[in-house]
Amino acid sequence: MDVLEEIKKAICKVHPGVDDSKITSGALLKEDLEIDSLGQVELVLALEDALDLYLPDEELDGIATVGDIVSLVESKLNG
Amino acid sequence: MVDMINRVVVTGYGAITPLGLNAEDTWHKLIVGTSGIDYISLFDASDFDVKIAAEVKDFSPTAYLDPTTARYTDRFTQLAVATSLQAIEDAKLRIDDTNRYDIGILIGSGIGGLGSMSRQIEVLNTRGPSRVSPYFIPMTIPDNAPGQVSIKTGIRGPNLSLVSACSTGTDALGIAYKMIKYGESKLMLAGGTDAAVTPIGIAGFSQAGALSKNNDPKKASRPFDAKRDGFVVGDGAAILVLESLDYARSRGANILAEIVGYGATSDAFHITKPLESGEAAAKAIELALADVDRAKVDYINAHGTSTLLNDIGETRAIKRVFGNRAYEIPISSIKSMVGHILGAAGALEALVCCRVINEGVIPPTINLENPDSECDLDYVPNVARTGDVHTAISNSFGFGGHNSVLAISRYSEH
Numbered sequence: 001m002d003v004l005e006e007i008k009k010a011i012c013k014v015h016p017g018v019d020d021s022k023i024t025s026g027a028l029l030k031e032d033l034e035i036d037s038l039g040q041v042e043l044v045l046a047l048e049d050a051l052d053l054y055l056p057d058e059e060l061d062g063i064a065t066v067g068d069i070v071s072l073v074e075s076k077l078n079g
Numbered sequence: 080m081v082d083m084i085n086r087v088v089v090t091g092y093g094a095i096t097p098l099g100l101n102a103e104d105t106w107h108k109l110i111v112g113t114s115g116i117d118y119i120s121l122f123d124a125s126d127f128d129v130k131i132a133a134e135v136k137d138f139s140p141t142a143y144l145d146p147t148t149a150r151y152t153d154r155f156t157q158l159a160v161a162t163s164l165q166a167i168e169d170a171k172l173r174i175d176d177t178n179r180y181d182i183g184i185l186i187g188s189g190i191g192g193l194g195s196m197s198r199q200i201e202v203l204n205t206r207g208p209s210r211v212s213p214y215f216i217p218m219t220i221p222d223n224a225p226g227q228v229s230i231k232t233g234i235r236g237p238n239l240s241l242v243s244a245c246s247t248g249t250d251a252l253g254i255a256y257k258m259i260k261y262g263e264s265k266l267m268l269a270g271g272t273d274a275a276v277t278p279i280g281i282a283g284f285s286q287a288g289a290l291s292k293n294n295d296p297k298k299a300s301r302p303f304d305a306k307r308d309g310f311v312v313g314d315g316a317a318i319l320v321l322e323s324l325d326y327a328r329s330r331g332a333n334i335l336a337e338i339v340g341y342g343a344t345s346d347a348f349h350i351t352k353p354l355e356s357g358e359a360a361a362k363a364i365e366l367a368l369a370d371v372d373r374a375k376v377d378y379i380n381a382h383g384t385s386t387l388l389n390d391i392g393e394t395r396a397i398k399r400v401f402g403n404r405a406y407e408i409p410i411s412s413i414k415s416m417v418g419h420i421l422g423a424a425g426a427l428e429a430l431v432c433c434r435v436i437n438e439g440v441i442p443p444t445i446n447l448e449n450p451d452s453e454c455d456l457d458y459v460p461n462v463a464r465t466g467d468v469h470t471a472i473s474n475s476f477g478f479g480g481h482n483s484v485l486a487i488s489r490y491s492e493h
Contacts, residue, residue, distance in 0.1 A: 017147030039147075041213035 001077070003070050010046040011066075015039060025067035033066075047073065083262030085323035088490055090332040091170025092270075092430045093162035094317040097133035097417050101165060102317075105427075106434050108416070109442040110463045114297040115417050116311050122278050129285045131296040132276045133313025133418025144231070151214040152227060153192030154274035158316035158423075159224035160231055163268050167232065170320035170332060172266070174233050181265040181326075183236035184225040185255045186272060186318065187247035189422030189477070192219035194277040224272050236264055242422075244477030245382070246343075247271045248317065249425030249485055253341030255321050256485075265326040270426030272316035284312055287351055289386060300419075301446035302383035302412035303390050303454040310384040313418030317426035319433075336433040337490045339470070342366025346480030353388055353476055357396030360474070363482035364400045367472060371486050373401065376408060378435055378471040380428045381458070383412020383444065384419055391453045393474060396482075398456075409466060411459040415445040425475035425483065432471040432487045441466045 008023045011033070018033050029035045035043065040063070044055050047069070053076045063069055094101065097115030098108040108115070116133045124130045140149040140157040143164055149157060163186070167174070174182060195218040202210050217223050222240035229238050237258070243250045248271030255269035275284075284290050291309035293299035300311045327334055342363040346354040353360070368376065382393055398405045413431055420427060435441055440463055447460035470488045475481075 014150070015147045016150060017145040038151075038213040038217075042151075045210065045212070 003073050004066070006051060007047065007066060007069055007073065010043060010050055014042045014046045023066060025065065025070060027066045028064055029066065053077065085260050085262060085325065087256050087259045087321055087338045088324050088327050088334045089319055089336045089338065089433050090322055090327050090334055091166050091172065091320040092318065092433065093165025093169060094315070094427055094430055095135055095138060095158050095162050096315040096420065096427060097135055097313045100138060102430060109413055109431065110440050112443050112445045112461060112463065113416060114445065115313070116296045116300060118296060119276065119281070121276055124281065127281055127285065128292055129281055129290045130294055131299055131311060132281065133311055133420065134276055135314045151218060152223065153195040153218045154314065155188050155192060155272045156224045156227050158274060158314070159186050159272040159318070160227050162270070162272070162316040162318040163228040163232065166268060166318040166320050172320060179233055179235045181236060182234045183238065183258065183264040183267045184228050184234055185239045185241060185251045185267055185269045186225040186228065187241040187243070187251040187422050188221040188224055188271060189242065189244050189247050189273050190275050190280065191221035192223065193275050193280050195219050197277055197279045228268065234268070243481040243483065244479050245419065245421055245424055246475040246477035246481035246483040247422035247425065248427065249429065249473060249475035249483040250343060250481070252319060252321065252338070252426060252429055252485055253343060253483060256338045256341050259321055259323050266320065266322035268318055269321055270316065270318035271422040271424070273421035273423050274314045275312055275421055276314045281312060289351065291385060298446055300385045300415050302381065302385040302415050302444055303451060303458045304447050305449035305451040307385040307387065307390065309386055310414065311418035313420040315417065315420035315423045315427065317423050317430050319426060319430060334490045336436050337488050338485060339371050339488045340367040340369060340486035341484070343481070343483045346482065348480050351478050353392040353480070355388060355392050357392045357399055359480070360392060360396035360476060360482040361399035363484045364396060364472060364474070367484035367486045371470060371488070374404070375470045376472055378432070378441060378466065378468040379408055379410040380432050380471060380473040381410050381412040382474045382476045383414050385414060389476065393476070394454045394456055405456055409441050409457055409459050409464060411442055411444045413442055425473065428473045428475070429485055429487060432473050435468050435471060436487065436489045439465055439467055441468065
């Protein structure tokens with residue numbers, strides 16, 4: 001599974017105003033994509049539904065970039 | 080400190096209604112007697128006793144909001160933002176660092192985000208608390224409407240909502256009028272918005288016995304007609320730009336009308352029924368006319384819901400205030416055409432009063448076919464009428480016993 005591609009799809013679904021060309025591994029959620037704390041919760045809900053996994057709150061604390069979410073999701077898929 | 084009493088004028092407005100996506104289209108449909116009521120299309124109403132509503136058709140929220148904000152705002156907020164932007168454009172109001180703290184917002188909603196609340200309660204009950212959207216609370220609370228208008232426009236003065244059921248729009252304008260009159264704000268965007276055409280909204284009003292069960296959509300809303308059997312719920316929003324005369328002059332605004340009074344009382348009687356004698360409603364009219372010569376009132380925009388009790392009580396209230404002259408004043412209920420757009424109703428009706436004053440045309444009360452001996456005034460039946468109107472009053476009454484009345488006059492310099 002291309003995790004980055006799945007995350008892109010989830011972002012485009014729950015944040016349709018985001019320019020999808022900006023969604024790269026290094027993109028900062030808040031500064032580059034303008035996804036605030038509420039938007040991040042909505043994104044996590046969408047990813048959990050799409051990929052059938054659970055992302056605990058405490059593991060989301062340090063998330064800043066799209067790449068951080070990729071790593072977290074990969075660890076859950078492989079774990 | 081010198082007491083500051085300002086004259087308050089209307090300089091612009093916006094509306095999205097079951098008759099059109101702006102004030103202009105709405106007005107032109109009203110004066111030819113068009114009904115905006117139809118079978119419900121927003122959800123499957125086949126199991127409902129009530130299968131009709133006055134829906135807003137073809138509204139595209141992304142014409143006014145970015146797609147992400149549109150996704151996380153309820154329809155009542157989307158309608159409020161859209162009509163606020165229309166009103167700002169109509170008033171040719173520029174908002175910048177020189178005035179953003181001088182401008183306030185007071186947009187009421189009778190119910191708030193009922194559709195969003197209903198959908199998220201469904202999520203809670205079927206999938207559990209961890210699946211509820213983080214946007215649920217902001218989407219649902221009534222003050223999300225003025226909040227989003229502030230975010231979208233950069234307005235930084237007072238920002239408020241207000242709830243008084245079907246009086247909401249009139250009360251929002253009335254309180255905004257007072258804030259400007261007494262110098263608390265130079266300009267206010269004020270009005271109401273509601274989007275209650277949802278399964279739970281229709282079911283709730285229906286169970287309260289408030290709605291028409293007439294399944295002929297164009298004939299169901301029939302204020303003051305002997306065969307009326309309830310109101311028809313609608314969605315919509317209307318926002319007016321109110322400002323002090325001095326501020327309007329300083330920015331060269333086009334003045335459309337003047338707000339000359341506001342009165343509000345309570346029935347202290349029942350949670351849904353109005354006081355049949357019309358006593359408290361009459362008092363609200365008198366308060367609205369405290370500084371106006373009663374003999375000059377030459378149009379009444381009725382609350383006129385098409386319920387048995389409202390239409391009789393309102394007729395009695397008008398007679399209490401105006402005596403025999405009540406029979407000479409043209410009265411009309413646009414709810415016969417737009418249905419009852421709840422918290423937006425009073426704001427749209429105030430807007431219509433401004434148009435009546437400026438254009439000399441009075442919209443009709445349609446479906447008035449069977450005389451009711453208790454409703455025997457001149458309700459401008461079925462066909463619009465020309466009339467030189469100087470001073471109009473707009474009545475709104477709401478569940479909980481609210482009686483709210485605005486008085487609006489043609490603007491003259493003296």
